[in-house]
Amino acid sequence: TGLEGLMELARVSKIPVQRTARTSTGTCITNMQLERAVRDGILIPWRKRRPEEFKTGLELLTTDKGGLTYQPVLGVHENVAEIDFSSMYPTIMATYNVSPETVGCACCTNLVPEIGCSICQKREGLVSKTLRPILDKRARYKELMKKARSQEEREVYDSRQSALKWMLVTCFGYLGYKNARFGKIEAHEAVTAYGREKLLQAKEVAEAR
Secondary structure (H helix, E strand, O other): OHHHHHHHHHHHHOOOHHHHOOOOHHHHHHHHHHHHHHHHOOOOOOOOOOOOOOOOHHHHHHHOOOOOOOOOOOOOOOOOOOOOOOOHHHHHHHHOOOOOOOEOOOOOOOEOOOOOOEEOOOOOOHHHHHHHHHHHHHHHHHHHHHHOOOHHHHHHHHHHHHHHHHHHHHHHHHHOOOOOOOOOHHHHHHHHHHHHHHHHHHHHHHHHO
8 A cells, every 4th residue: 555555554553654564454453452452441461361152063053154155146147236335344343343342241132143142232342442433534535535636645545545444354354363362253253244134134125126
């Protein structure tokens, strides 16, 4: 994403530019989470030691599915449309408050589609709180791209929003990453479950029209 994208990542992650240029977007998103935790007075684990919750074979078949893929009908087709979701998984994480400490909540009864685990609605999760400003900022840059008066200005905003896009892509993977400080496989599975549900709803809306 060039120098503009690099500067954007350094700004939001609060990592010096020289280090940001030589590190991964995963380190940037982790640093944002750590900074948010310090600001909110949340204890940060030195190393992650939280294993995956026990599941039966049938529960594993239900929860460990990943995304949803339709098998296309073979042949040549006309009038084909594409539905694109903007930052789908990060938006789900922010909208439904999916975070390691909110998944499997004992105080709330709202359940994730298909897999049936609960998500806390009484407190905002650390991951959700971290992602919301990035999503808002990226949406703002995309608006500014449309209003740009020159190609050069448009490219600047495009580089910035692209850098934020790759950070958002990484944040979903880090939910299921075994060494992530604020990761939990059940949170990762909750996001994909919501994703499958939204794709089915989009399919039904498209077919109805």
